[in-house]
């Protein structure tokens with residue numbers, strides 16, 4: 481669908497004689513894609529390989545077994561007894577080697593009553609989430625300068641999608657636990673939790689930088705950083 485639309489678009493550009501533009505568009509289409517497509521049936525990740533490539537090297541396909549494509553445990557809730565009251569059990573290529581080159585992963589999300597999966601982004605993955613149990617208030621924020629918040633309350637069976645790279649969150653708006661399952665468009669979507677990146681980086685971001693960025697006094701920055709020291 482995505483590819484054929486792009487192809488039609490490129491043909492239109494070429495019809496106008498914009499050959500160079502068409503080449504540029506091709507390059508753009510390529511770089512907009514998610515993980516690269518497989519060029520073989522499978523490429524079970526060799527997690528112990530010392531070779532560094534984009535993705536992971538394949539183990540010998542003749543040695544692949546059903547267990548390489550298998551993970552068990554998403555029936556078990558993650559422990560939400562932490563300061564935000566949520567837990568994400570991510571099944572990415574590191575936990576399911578058969579996912580290597582497939583461009584997808586899956587996660588179970590557990591929320592204590594009023595628990596929060598705090599504002600975060602996945603640099604490499606668009607996400608689609610469905611609620612299994614409970615009520616979630618979910619949202620994402622579009623890029624600057626609009627910073628538009630797309631907010632929605634979800635109930636069991638409801639599905640919501642978060643665009644790649646955009647900051648998003650889920651909040652359990654009810655007084656009972658909530659559970660969701662999410663799919664992500666990368667074998668290794670990555671995770672940046674906004675507060676952790678700003679206030680718990682290693683080494684720390686200098687206070688001067690955060691004071692100016694957030695337009696607050698040093699005391700507030702120090703208090704925000706101090707929460708991570710306890």
Ligand SMILES: *[C@@H]1O[C@H](CO)[C@@H](O)[C@H](O)[C@H]1NC(C)=O
Nearest residue numbers: 557558559560561562567568
């Ligand atoms: C999430 O749950 C797992 C399994 O109970 C636990 O090992 C892990 O420490 C929890 N993570 C957080 C951040 O609480």
